[in-house]
Each structure stands twice: as C-alpha cells, then as structure tokens.
Amino acid sequence: MTTDKNQTVPPEVGSPAPLPVANEASATEQPAAFPAHLDGLADRARGYVEAASSANTRRAYASDWKHFSAWCRRQSLSLLPPEPQIVGLYVTACASGAVGGDRKPNSVSTIERRLSSLTWNYAQRGQPLDRKDRHIATVMAGIRNSHARPPVQKEAVMPEDIIAMLETLDRGTLRGLRDRAMLLIGFAGGLRRSEIVGLDVKKDQTEDGRGWIEILEKGLIVTLRGKTGWREVEIGRGSSDATCPVTALDTWLSLARIAHGPVFRRVTGQGKAVGADRLNDQEVARLVKRAALAAGVRGDLTEGERALKFSGHSLRAGLASSAEVDERYVQKQLGHTSAEMTRKYQRRRDRFRVNLTKAAGL
Structure with missing residues (x-):
C-alpha cells in the first residue's frame, strides 16, 4: 500500500486520459496527444461519454469521488493505482461515521453507491x-449484515390524493396550470421526474431533451429516452376534463x-410570464x-413525518399502486425490465389478495 502526503488528487470525472499522482515512481504514463485533426472526434467522444449516464448520476459519481479523494488526502494515502485494501478501509470508515464531515454513519445504500x-x-x-477482492467483498458483506435496514420508500399518492392536490393549485395563473399538467402527466404516465421536465413539444428540438409528446384524439403519446432505452408511453384521456392529463397539458401549452x-x-x-x-x-x-x-x-x-414521505417518485408509485390492471401493463408503462422491480412500486396493492392461510384449509 503506497502513501504520499504530497500527492496531487485527480480532477473531477470526465477526463479521458489516465491521471498521474505526484510521486514519480508511481505516476501513470501519459498517452501521446492526439493529432489536431482528431480534436473534433475527441470532443464528440466526450459527448457520448456524458450521454451514457444521466446528469444526476454524473453529479453523484463526481461527488463520491471528491469524498473519497478528501478522505485519502487526510489519511496520506495514494489514490492511484486502486488498492482494494484502501477501499476496504474507506467503506469501513463510511459505515462507522469516521469520515470527516459526515455526522453519522452512511447507510448501506449510500455506501453501495459510493463503491x-x-x-x-x-x-x-x-x-x-x-x-x-476479499478486502472489499468481505467488508461489504459484514456491513450489510450489521447495518442493513428495510428500504425506506416514498409514499404513493393515490387518485384521491392527486385530486385533492390539484385543488390546492391556482387555476388562474400559468404556474398553477403548469403544475396541474406536471402532476397529472407524471401520475398517469408513471414518469420519473427527469422524464417529466425532459419533454419537448416535438422531436429533436433541443440538445438536452429526453423525449417529446404527440397529442392525439384518444390521448397522448410520450416518447422517452429513459434508463432502459427508448420507449413509448400511452396516456389516455381522463373521464373528466378536471382530471384529464391530456386536457391539462393542452391547456398549459396553449395559454403559455x-x-x-x-x-x-x-x-x-x-405567475404570468413564461421563460x-x-x-x-x-x-x-x-x-x-x-x-401533498x-x-x-x-x-x-x-408535519415533519409528512415532509419526508413525498417526492417525485410518489407519482410513479401512485400509478403502480392504484391501476387495477394486469401487472405487465404497469411494468411497460413504468419502463421496468423486470416484474420484480414493478412490484417494489406497488405499495400494498396486492396484500392479502391471495390468502394462503384459507387456501391451506385454516
């Protein structure tokens, strides 16, 4: 295990070339520079690297790398090359709350993400x-056994909740009309929050768009580039204009x-001007x-407990929990690759629907 108090910490993520440490004996050799005529391809390659993951994921990876770098610097440990023993000590520090700046031990899910x-x-x-490597795998197994807790899930907002939430919005302002459309589209489409705000009016209109809409007579087609690739989401018209996601979206686009x-x-x-x-x-x-x-x-x-219960995922969980249809349709709408993932979103929907106690004769 090498140490170097004067080591230069590598910069944030996104650099295509290996990064050296200050210690010349362990420094990584820099590759030769590309010819100038390949600069355009290199820029495009960096763009594809960024497109491989979401902005939120890249921010999390950059933050975690900075967290690890700072810990290594305080311990006078070298970042490069990767040492499983060092990483094992780091995750142990995270689990015990021994990382500077952390007021309490990290949760298992946070440590998994950092790794x-x-x-x-x-x-x-x-x-x-x-x-x-045993220095990482064995330590992580012990952390899971010692600190794992049941997953904390956000509250699902049900149809009656959505209706009540809509009543709190001002229909007389553009902000209120926009928020109504976002709630209804997010709920009826089972969309992630990044998918909601990533929508464009038409295809290929912006560089940062993640999908587009098409309003039809019977409903709305949303084409999305999500975590599992491209998919189409059908959002049908509601039974009433007051709760119809298509009507709410059309009204917002028209008046804005x-x-x-x-x-x-x-x-x-x-609430009167649109940027x-x-x-x-x-x-x-x-x-x-x-x-909510x-x-x-x-x-x-x-009040404090309620504030922790709701987030953008509450909309997806609400659709999954309230739509009384075949599970495969819910799975398709949410863009899940497995039924097991869909079931995690179905808060208590199927509890006791099948009573094995009675089925066994008791």
Whole structure:
C-alpha cells in the first residue's frame, strides 16, 4: 500500500486520459496527444461519454469521488493505482461515521453507491477496481449484515390524493396550470421526474431533451429516452376534463404559447410570464411535496413525518399502486425490465389478495 502526503488528487470525472499522482515512481504514463485533426472526434467522444449516464448520476459519481479523494488526502494515502485494501478501509470508515464531515454513519445504500462511483471513476482512468477482492467483498458483506435496514420508500399518492392536490393549485395563473399538467402527466404516465421536465413539444428540438409528446384524439403519446432505452408511453384521456392529463397539458401549452422546445418551463412575473429555460427535475419533487402537504395527504402523521414521505417518485408509485390492471401493463408503462422491480412500486396493492392461510384449509 503506497502513501504520499504530497500527492496531487485527480480532477473531477470526465477526463479521458489516465491521471498521474505526484510521486514519480508511481505516476501513470501519459498517452501521446492526439493529432489536431482528431480534436473534433475527441470532443464528440466526450459527448457520448456524458450521454451514457444521466446528469444526476454524473453529479453523484463526481461527488463520491471528491469524498473519497478528501478522505485519502487526510489519511496520506495514494489514490492511484486502486488498492482494494484502501477501499476496504474507506467503506469501513463510511459505515462507522469516521469520515470527516459526515455526522453519522452512511447507510448501506449510500455506501453501495459510493463503491459503484469508485468503480466507475477508476475505470475511466484505465485502472479497474476489483470489487470482488476479499478486502472489499468481505467488508461489504459484514456491513450489510450489521447495518442493513428495510428500504425506506416514498409514499404513493393515490387518485384521491392527486385530486385533492390539484385543488390546492391556482387555476388562474400559468404556474398553477403548469403544475396541474406536471402532476397529472407524471401520475398517469408513471414518469420519473427527469422524464417529466425532459419533454419537448416535438422531436429533436433541443440538445438536452429526453423525449417529446404527440397529442392525439384518444390521448397522448410520450416518447422517452429513459434508463432502459427508448420507449413509448400511452396516456389516455381522463373521464373528466378536471382530471384529464391530456386536457391539462393542452391547456398549459396553449395559454403559455409554447409551440417549440421544452414543455415545462419556469414561470415568472407573479405567475404570468413564461421563460425559455427548462425546469430542473428538483422542481417536480418540490411540487409533489408542497401539494401533498397543502392537501393534507397522510394527515395522520406529524408535519415533519409528512415532509419526508413525498417526492417525485410518489407519482410513479401512485400509478403502480392504484391501476387495477394486469401487472405487465404497469411494468411497460413504468419502463421496468423486470416484474420484480414493478412490484417494489406497488405499495400494498396486492396484500392479502391471495390468502394462503384459507387456501391451506385454516
């Protein structure tokens, strides 16, 4: 295990070349520079690298690498080459709350994500990290056995909750009309928050768009580039204009005079002016939380408990939990590759539907 107090920490993710440490004996040899006429291809290659993962994933990987780098620097340990023993000590520190700046031990899911981030970052530097090495695998097995907790899931907002949430929005402002459309489209489509704000009016209208819409007589077709590739989502018209996602979207686009570019944008000027910028996906989470609290959803809980219950995922979970149809249709709508993943979103929907106690004769 090599140490070097004066080591230069590699920069953030995204560098295509291996990165050296200050210690010349362990420095990684830099590859020869590309000819100038290949600069365009190199730029495009970097663009494809970015397109391979979402912006949220890249931010998380960069943050975790920075976290690990800072820990190594404080311990006078070298980042390169990857040492399983060092990584094993790092995840142990994360589990015990012994990493500077962390006030309490990291959860198992956070440690798993940090380990995935390190694996990805080392791979980008051409120096793979072996996660199956005993110094990592055995420590992680012990961490899971000692600290694992049941997964904390966000509350599913059911149809009656959505209706109550819609009533808290101002129909007289563009912001209220936009928020109604986002809630209804997100719920009926079972969309992720990044998919909601990533929609464009038509195909190939923006560089950062992740899909587009097509309003038809019987409903809405949403074409999405999601985690599992391209997929089409059908959103049918509702039984009432007041709760119809297609009507809400059409109203928003018409009154906001949006015919090109991002569907959901910032609204300024006391809710009367529409900007050109696409909404951040965090706005969806804030909207769901704000509307759910205003509508009194889960009023049996304290204010603090309720604030932790809702997020953008509440919309996807709500559709999965309330749609009384064959599970495979829900799986297709949510874009899941397995039925098991879909069942994780179906909060209590199928509990006791099959009673094995009675079926066994008791």
